[in-house]
Amino acid sequence: MLLWFKALHVFFMVAWFAGIFYLPRLFVYHAECEHQPTRETFKVMERRLWWFVTPFALLTLVFGLGLIHIYGMEWFRHSHWLHAKLALVVPLYFYHGYLYYLMKQFAADNNRHSPRFYRLINEVPALGLLVIVCLAILKPNF
Template identity: 65%
Template sequence: MTLLWIKTLHIFFMVAWMAGIFYLPRLFVYHASTTNIAVKEQFKIMEKRLWFFVTPFAFLTLIFGIWLIYLYGMAWFVASTWLHIKLILVLIIYIYHFYLFKLLKQFADDKNVHSARFYRFLNEAPVLILLVIISLAVVKYV
């Protein structure tokens, strides 16, 4: 029963985290598109609050994921090739998460160098990675 609760919490925090990091680049799209100083300042507040709101979910996702691996055991971990691929993709998502922080800091310092189009692409790209991660976790094939 503990395993199922740990898995539930892992999935819950992952969903909450993904919702936030899918929305943050969308805020960047709008931020990069505006020239209104008051609107830019409002976006800075929204972006900062969102990043700091979802970052604990990233860490909780990691904690519960590691706990799951521990509960399943080392023999299972070694034999689960699908999990090794998933973990590489998850690492990419964590890198993406902290890259968003770098971009947030650039906006906060009024040093954005990217177009709204760049942020649209940035907003959509991780969706495909998430699809592969979920597919690996559900199908467990590889």
């Protein structure tokens, strides 16, 4: 059971991250686009992608919490690497929500940011993922 939860947690995390890596890239192209029919296509792509990956974000959370439950609260209390990991994961859920907000601005033709802004925020989850994976694999003692 434990290994299934780990496998599903990792699978849904990878699928979620694929979406939150790609959605800001779509925003870059959308912000650069002047052709209205193409902009409408971007709106559809962005909406569909966000709704496609959101269940993956939720299932990542469900299986992560399931792992904590399986290992037990005593293990959780002593796993300081996990506390650091969770301190990085929580902002990623807020980032996911922020992508929804940006998507809604594009949908209303009310984009307020440059393509450069979207290029910069596209890097945020990659840096977070690097540290999260290192914490999960190395499990450093703090």
